Amino acid sequence: MYAYTDFDRDFLAERNAQFRAQVERRIDGSLTEDEFKPLRLMNGLYLQLHAYMLRVAIPYGTLNGAQMRQLAMIADRWDKGYGHFTTRQNIQYNWPQLRDVPDMLDALGEVGMHAIQTSGNTIRNVTADHFAGAAAEEVADPRPVAELIRQWSTDHPEFQFLPRKFKVAVTGSAFDRAVTAAHDIGLRLVERNGEIGAMVLVGGGLGRTPMIGKVLADFVAFDDLLPYLEAIVAVYNLLGRRDNKYKARIKITVHENGIDEIRRLVDEEFIPRRAAFNGADMALLEKIKADFAAPDFVAGSGEFEAQYADDPVFRSFVDTNAVDHKHPDYTILTVSLKAHGATPGDATSDQMRVLADIAETYAHDELRISHEQNVILPHLPKRHLRTVFDTLAEAGLATANIGLASDIIACPGMDYCALATARSIPVAQQIATRFEELKLEHEVGPLKIKISGCINACGHHHVGHIGILGLDRAGVENYQITLGGDGGPDAVIGERAGPGFAYDQVVDAIERLVRGYLELRESADETFLDAYKRLGAAPFKAALYPEAKADAA
Amino acid sequence: MPRTFTPKVVTANALLEGDVVYLTAHGDWTRDHAEADLIKDEGTAEIRLLEAQAQAHEVVGPYLADATPGARGPEPVHFREAFRTRGPSNYPHGKQEA
Numbered sequence: 089m090y091a092y093t094d095f096d097r098d099f100l101a102e103r104n105a106q107f108r109a110q111v112e113r114r115i116d117g118s119l120t121e122d123e124f125k126p127l128r129l130m131n132g133l134y135l136q137l138h139a140y141m142l143r144v145a146i147p148y149g150t151l152n153g154a155q156m157r158q159l160a161m162i163a164d165r166w167d168k169g170y171g172h173f174t175t176r177q178n179i180q181y182n183w184p185q186l187r188d189v190p191d192m193l194d195a196l197g198e199v200g201m202h203a204i205q206t207s208g209n210t211i212r213n214v215t216a217d218h219f220a221g222a223a224a225e226e227v228a229d230p231r232p233v234a235e236l237i238r239q240w241s242t243d244h245p246e247f248q249f250l251p252r253k254f255k256v257a258v259t260g261s262a263f264d265r266a267v268t269a270a271h272d273i274g275l276r277l278v279e280r281n282g283e284i285g286a287m288v289l290v291g292g293g294l295g296r297t298p299m300i301g302k303v304l305a306d307f308v309a310f311d312d313l314l315p316y317l318e319a320i321v322a323v324y325n326l327l328g329r330r331d332n333k334y335k336a337r338i339k340i341t342v343h344e345n346g347i348d349e350i351r352r353l354v355d356e357e358f359i360p361r362r363a364a365f366n367g368a369d370m371a372l373l374e375k376i377k378a379d380f381a382a383p384d385f386v387a388g389s390g391e392f393e394a395q396y397a398d399d400p401v402f403r404s405f406v407d408t409n410a411v412d413h414k415h416p417d418y419t420i421l422t423v424s425l426k427a428h429g430a431t432p433g434d435a436t437s438d439q440m441r442v443l444a445d446i447a448e449t450y451a452h453d454e455l456r457i458s459h460e461q462n463v464i465l466p467h468l469p470k471r472h473l474r475t476v477f478d479t480l481a482e483a484g485l486a487t488a489n490i491g492l493a494s495d496i497i498a499c500p501g502m503d504y505c506a507l508a509t510a511r512s513i514p515v516a517q518q519i520a521t522r523f524e525e526l527k528l529e530h531e532v533g534p535l536k537i538k539i540s541g542c543i544n545a546c547g548h549h550h551v552g553h554i555g556i557l558g559l560d561r562a563g564v565e566n567y568q569i570t571l572g573g574d575g576g577p578d579a580v581i582g583e584r585a586g587p588g589f590a591y592d593q594v595v596d597a598i599e600r601l602v603r604g605y606l607e608l609r610e611s612a613d614e615t616f617l618d619a620y621k622r623l624g625a626a627p628f629k630a631a632l633y634p635e636a637k638a639d640a641a
Numbered sequence: 642m643p644r645t646f647t648p649k650v651v652t653a654n655a656l657l658e659g660d661v662v663y664l665t666a667h668g669d670w671t672r673d674h675a676e677a678d679l680i681k682d683e684g685t686a687e688i689r690l691l692e693a694q695a696q697a698h699e700v701v702g703p704y705l706a707d708a709t710p711g712a713r714g715p716e717p718v719h720f721r722e723a724f725r726t727r728g729p730s731n732y733p734h735g736k737q738e739a
């Protein structure tokens with residue numbers, strides 16, 4: 089794993105001391121809220137509906153046991169004993185007190201973590217495939233590139249006041265588990281003539297005007313990558329709309345100017361920028377790569393095959409939550425933070441400590457946070473799977489539902505978020521509970537349901553096979569359904585199905601939709617998304633709105 | 642005819658804890674919606690909001706929210722404000738914690 093240098097540690101300590109002084113000056117009245125707000129946001133501190141909220145970056149979702157344990161300590165000492173893992177590989181604390189935040193930041197700094205650029209119009213936490221370095225089909229580990237970008241973008245003087253926030257995601261796999269097409273810049277590592285480089289997508293994003301990113305360059309060699317990215321962000325910094333917050337993202341810049349014009353400007357900007365880079369970035373990349381070297385894998389799968397054959401509960405857990413690792417005696421295990429009826433993405437401090445212990449004891453001390461709000465043990469030897477399963481089960485962490493109907497992404501919605509127009513969490517809880525009661529989700533198979541509490545789309549509803557958007561319709565909560573969205577390599581924005589549903593009708597509507605799919609599919613191998621692609625929206629709408637069908641008859 | 646005015650309360654978040662608070666008739670802050678001052682005309686509402694804004698050492702982001710007289714005192718009108726009087730749905734946190 090990447091290890092912070094003394095320079096990094098001093099930088100964080102100094103920055104935290106600065107913020108501590110700013111908090112004191114806000115409390116003693118020498119700073120107004122207008123003066124203080126940009127300073128607190130620069131340090132990840134929001135004010136939400138019922139409390140402050142501190143957003144902590146987990147760069148490319150990677151952390152070790154000591155870091156996870158520190159996150160648990162912070163939750164116990166200064167929050168309410170839990171944390172919320174988000175779709176941007178962050179953790180959010182929902183209940184900090186203003187006075188305590190500098191102490192929380194210092195505690196994070198002790199384990200090389202921080203909240204810098206988790207807010208504001210800057211390049212945000214760089215996200216990456218959560219199976220990086222472990223997946224069997226990976227072209228290359230995306231994390232060294234993500235780390236290089238993180239170092240380049242953190243405190244980059246030119247890019248602290250962009251027209252709007254800027255999000256970069258990197259994948260090294262053709263399966264694109266990082267949703268690169270929904271990011272301002274998406275990088276897909278690809279091989280060309282034996283060399284690894286990056287395909288560069290630009291102008292993706294969700295929110296008010298959802299758009300799929302367009303290919304700006306098929307292949308950028310690594311030694312051109314930072315100057316190329318710098319050229320893109322510089323072009324955006326100049327052209328991006330500052331007159332209208334809702335048109336400020338690079339997706340609008342690309343849309344208004346056209347991808348060819350953006351490419352021309354980027355290519356032009358690239359020339360002087362390339363000349364200014366002296367190769368130090370490539371020396372750095374080599375050093376970073378060494379930090380991400382794979383652990384020493386231990387061969388042998390012990391009693392795994394027998395254990396797998398003996399116990400159907402364990403077998404179902406493995407089949408649903410574990411996938412192939414590049415080493416045959418290892419597996420990548422996703423630990424669900426979506427127990428039926430629980431808040432998607434929340435982990436208690438005890439659960440965080442269990443995960444830290446497991447990682448340290450059995451799994452080469454590595455953990456990941458996925459954009460799907462789950463935790464991953466990327467390097468788990470098969471011989472320890474049974475023990476790990478039992479330990480997880482004791483901690484309430486052995487739910488076998490990865491990729492199924494109850495593995496729902498839900499943004500904080502109006503239970504926490506000041507921008508929300510409706511709640512997300514209770515809807516997710518009720519849908520998951522319903523599918524558990526029906527015992528249907530394993531039969532239904534792969535299905536991504538995603539929920540956002542407002543048009544900002546933090547819950548990625550546009551790329552859900554079933555997306556749910558909470559709105560305020562004349563003072564009551566109302567939920568609009570989108571269908572057929574996909575966040576994979578051929579990303580698609582879902583289509584709106586029709587009128588929204590009241591809070592107490594939305595769960596029934598989702599059940600009708602899923603039952604409709606079961607009637608429509610050709611076989612158990614045809615997923616919800618495949619059936620939707622084959623049949624189009626009409627039969628799914630008919631399942632959602634049976635009364636409309638009756639009216640028409 | 643003057644436009645009808647929906648009665649209002651002044652609400653904000655406490656500077657130190659972030660808790661939802663309401664301006665009382667005495668000009669201080671309460672955490673209980675029922676103890677808020679229910680303002681019945683637009684002119685008074687604007688003055689009271691200015692008063693609240695002057696208390697930036699105690700609260701953050703004061704605004705006017707619709708309210709209606711209830712049995713115990715003012716009650717929120719919109720569901721967002723109703724949630725703010727309680728706390729999140731998923732845990733007994735916030736004001737419902739005690």
Ligand code: HEM
Pocket residue numbers: 134136173174175176177178180252253255270271272292293294295296337499500504505506507544545546547548
């Ligand atoms: C609770 C506090 C939050 C606030 C105030 C907030 C605010 C926003 C806003 C204003 C946007 C739209 C920005 C734009 O298009 O320019 C947005 C989009 C987004 N946010 Fe959040 N958000 C919050 C929580 C989260 C959480 C918990 C996540 C998950 C990690 C998240 C992830 C996203 C994503 C994925 C998008 C859309 C992607 C895009 O357009 O690039 N946000 N958020």
Ligand code: SF4
Pocket residue numbers: 499500501502505506507508509540541542543544545546547
């Ligand atoms: S989608 Fe809206 S409600 Fe949900 S977290 Fe984002 S800003 Fe808040």
